[in-house]
Amino acid sequence: MKTRRATLIAIVTIAATTVVPAAESDQPDSHVTRGIYADISAAMQGSVWSSWGDGFTYVDEGAHGGRSCVRCVGKADARGQGVGQTIKLDQKTPKPVKIAGWSKSEGVPGPQDYHYSLYVDFSLADGTSWPMKLATFPTGTHDWQYAETVVTPPQPIRSARFHAFLRERDGTIWFDDLFFGEAEGPNRLKCSGFEMDERVDLAARARLFADLEQLHCNALHSYLSGSLEVWDQPVSEQTAVGDFLRAARDHRIGVWLTLGMGHLPIRDTADPNFPQFDCVNNRWGQRWTEALAKAARYPLAGLSMVPDEYNWNTHHVKEAFAKHPDAKVRDFYQKLGSYCDCERCRERFRAKFSEPFPDRLPGTLPSADASYRHWLHFRYDSTTDWIRRSCAAVKQANPAIRTDSLICVTPICSDFWYGPGLAWDRLGYEAGLEYATTDPYIQLHNYLGDSTHWYVTETTEHLAAAGPSRRCGIVLEASRLRPEHREIDPVEIYGSALTAVWHGADELAWWHHSHVMDTSHTTDRAEVSQACVRGVYGLLEKIDPWLEGLRPQPGVAVLFSRASCDLWRLYLQAKGAPLPFDARGITDPRHAAIVQKEVLYLLLRTGVPTTLYYLESVGKAELAPHAVILVPLPLAIGREQVQLLASLADDGKQVVICGEAGSLDEDGTPYDRPALDGLLKHRRVSFVSAAALDRLASQRENEKRTRKERILPAAVDAAAAGELLAAIASGPQAAAVRPLMTGRLPEGDDFELCLATNARGERLFLAINWDSAPRSVGIAEGRGLETVAAEAYHLSPDGNWQPWARALGPELRLGPQEAVVARLKGNN
Incomplete structure (x- = not known):
């Protein structure tokens, strides 16, 4: 195993400064990357003390004891500076803990409080947080003074995050001779006096790389702040980031990063930073793109084009400022709606549609009239443009880096596309995103989808369909993620990885190193997780020569309709408006998504060679290898897609249309007559009744949310399945689409068969x-x-x-x- 280094020359323009770096990317030398998420802060720093805020400075004069101390400089309109350290206590019984140390200050205003303090957040044995325990110092200007607090926890302490900082205040402070530990025990802080010979500890780095080696990992995924000073500095292996990436390369590990993007401080409503929005059309989106371009100068393997848990709404900005000390600022953010309506969004909407921006934007849209349907397109257009700008900025800085995504709470299962504001297929087909990636966490983040392992396979198919190259990544569970959840069976670990690879995943990553190695104490079977990860990654390493260009064997192309999901939901949730299509008495706003999912599941569970595409984006050339084109519930379809299906039928492909004949166009406007009516008369076109689809979607036991039991797939409705499979097999190339499973339909048992073809x-x-x-x-x-x-x-x-x-x-x-x-x- 080795790491491939791609080197290209690029000219990068960032904030009006032009540099010419040698752009490099350390890529794992495998067709499928074998990754894991990990906190790299301790391993990256190599320093006992990590930075808080904008960092700190070691100084070798004026110390309280010994030779050295640390200096932190604060500004009222910035986060501040400080040091941090994580300490494992693993108490068996609750014991008092002392927080203490020495500090001096110069010109610090305001009352004595947490802004200038020793600040500790505790994690208790049951995983709950016990935050903000303080030892504070007097403000103003003073020489060395001592502060101490003793706290008694309500239950045993697992770990603590210790900080010493000055935040959101002007002034300069110094810290020295700090203490943290049980009141009657030793100091648990390393380098508590900041002396030079104690500052570096590479043990955490060595442990991390040793863990990756024994698990057969060749990819590491992690998070760093997008506002780190290092991103504004020249690329160098002397920085903490550069040094860590050098060490990762030496261990043949490629590194992927997801950056974080915080909010700018606001004094009051006269501040230039007010108002601010987490808006892709506004300053926030521009700052994000600039941060990516800066980070891309480093030899990373990949960068996420979106922040973690990205949703284009107002939740995070409201949370950040809804308790602001300024009443006017506070009132503004408390009254914000669910979705961004900043002036830049309003201007762009008016320019696009020549009509006013919608007045009301609650979480559930109140109407399906044209303005709200236009707003849906506006959201997708805006996010697609933002990702396009970010991908272009990264590729300009470093063409060899992979553009990835980790969109933690934009699961395929929710089909609530317009809520987060992301259309997966547009990101790949239009914006240039190379590896669409998300996580089908069945227990933790899967709010609405299938609770069986098939949800992993479904998600992989959707992600592969998000771009014409069909490259994608997937993040998987290797253990339960919370102590109250059930333990995961071994096959759910290695089976999820294998089914993802066979259905097109080129990048795998487990969440999370702390769970697999059990430093989070969330599982009672860490050895099972480690054995299964080590086993499946070892096997994938062995067979990696097989895996180049691996994709499901051609047979049936399922054309999933995102627009039909959106418009079914929008019309059914609208109040008081007549439906422009026959909903057959169904009131579930998710039904269009569930029907399409269950059609896919039937094919996957019987072993029919199946590949999923998006109806709105797929081109004719991509469908050429397939014998059958299956369109489940095309409620909304554009004229261009109608012509595509007609052309495929004319070419001799069997086209199977299910449940709907196109009552709406892709924007939700009703047709005078269904757009597919004429095509249904074609000799190569079959139609499957809506009743058959409804029966397939009627079994919802697979969506249980107990998290206490493993959910197994239900028996298949034989009559409905028979109608669909007969339509698929009615064409001249029936042999190419026969199920691998013979003699019966799945009867509640759970056996997966899949054929795939490599390059x-x-x-x-x-x-x-x-x-x-x-x-x-x-x-x-x-x-x-x-x-x-x-x-x-x-x-x-x-x-x-x-x-x-x-x-x-x-x-x-x-x-x-x-x-x-x-x-x-x-x-x-």
């Missing part, structure tokens, strides 16, 4: 028994599975994998939670 035309087979009991399944003839594979391996619940020397068909029997991967003989 060399080799066929790769995946079989997973997701159940905790042995299972058998019949395998369709004619797929080359009746003989022993050219190379095959099986993976067991203990994380161990071994060669597999048996034929895969005509009947495949797997043990509990067993998985098999195989490279078949002969090309596709």
Whole structure:
């Protein structure tokens, strides 16, 4: 294993300053990257003390004790400066803790409070926070003074984050001889007197890289602030970031970053920073793009084009300023609506649509009239343009870096596209995002979607469909993420990684190093998580030569309609307006999304060769390899897409239209007659009734949210499935779309079969028994599975994998939670 370094020369213009760096990117040398998320602050610093705010300065004069101390300079209109350190206590019983130290000051105004203090946030044994325990110092100007506080926790302390800082105040302060620990115990702070020979500790870095090596990781994903001083400095391995990236390269690890973007301080309503919005059209969006361009000068493997947990709404800015000390500022932010309506948004909307911006923007839109439908397009247009600007800025700075995304709370399952303001397919097809990425956290973040493991496969298909290159990444759970959740079965760990790869994921990452290695104390089975991650990553490393360009075998192309999801939701949630389509008495605003999901699940669960695309973005050339084009519930469809389907039918492809014939155009305006009516008469076009789709979507037990039990897929509605599968198989190339599973439909058991093809035309087979009991399944003839594979391996619940020397068909029997991967003989 090695790291590939790409070097290109680029001219970068940032804030009117032009530099000419040698743009480099340290890329893992594998077709599928094997990553994990980790907090790199301690490993990156190499310093016992991390920076708070805008940092601190070691000084070697005027110390309280010894030779050295630290100096922090504050400004009232900035965050301030300070030091920080994380301490593990792992108390068995609650014991008093002392927070103490020495400080002197010069010109610090205001009352004695947390702004100038020793400040500690505790994490208790049950994972709850016990924040803001203080030892404060007098303000003004004074020589060395001592402050001490002893606190008694309500339950045992797991860990603490210790800070010493001056924040949001003018002045200069010095700290020395600090103490933190149990009141009757030793000082738990390292380098408490800031002496030179104690400042560096590379143990955290060594532990992190040792963990990555034993887990077979070659990619590291993490977070850093977008306002770090290092981004404004020349690129150098002497900086903390540069030094860490050098060390990662030496360990053959590529590094991906997601930046954070805070808010600018506001004094009052006369401040130039007032008002500010988390708006892609405003200063915030510009600051974000500039921060990405600065970070891209470093040899990162990838950068996320969006902040973590990105949603284009007012939640975070309201939270930041709703308790502001200035009454006018506070009142302004308390009255903000759910979505941005800043003047820049209003101007852009008026310029685009020649009409006023909507007056009311509650979380659920009150109407489906033209202005709100235009607002939906405005949101997608704005976010797409913002991502386009960010991708372009990063590529100008460093063409070799991957443009990624981690959009933690924009899950595929919610289908609430306009809430976050993101249309996945437009980001890839129009904005230039190379690797669409998100996390199908079944237990933690999956609010509305499927609670079975199939949600991971579904999410991967959506992400791969988000761009014409079909490259994507996915973030997976390797353990439960909270102590109150159930423990994850081994197959849910390695099985999720394998199904993601077979359905097009080029980047994998586990959340999170602290959970896998159990420094977060959230699981009672850390050894299981480690064995499964180590096992599946070791297997993927072994078979990586197979994985170049791996994509599901062509067969059925499912054209998912984002517009139909949006407009079904919008019209059903609108109050008092007649529906311009037949909802068949259904009132669920998510029904259009659920129907399309269940059609996809039926095909995946029976092993039909399936690839998902977005109806709104896909082109004819991308669909050329497929025999059948399946369009589930095209409620909203544009004339261009109608022509595309007609052309495909004319070319001899079987086109299957389900449940709807296009009552609305892509903007939600009703047609005089359904747009697909004429096409339904074509000899290569079949129609599946809405009643069949509704029956497929009627079983909702797979969306349970107990988080206490594993949810298994329900039995398939045989009549509805039969109607859909018969329509798919009615064309002349029926053999190309036959299910791999023969003889029956899934009956509540859970067996996955998938064929994929790599860049060399080799066929790769995946079989997973997701159940905790042995299972058998019949395998369709004619797929080359009746003989022993050219190379095959099986993976067991203990994380161990071994060669597999048996034929895969005509009947495949797997043990509990067993998985098999195989490279078949002969090309596709």
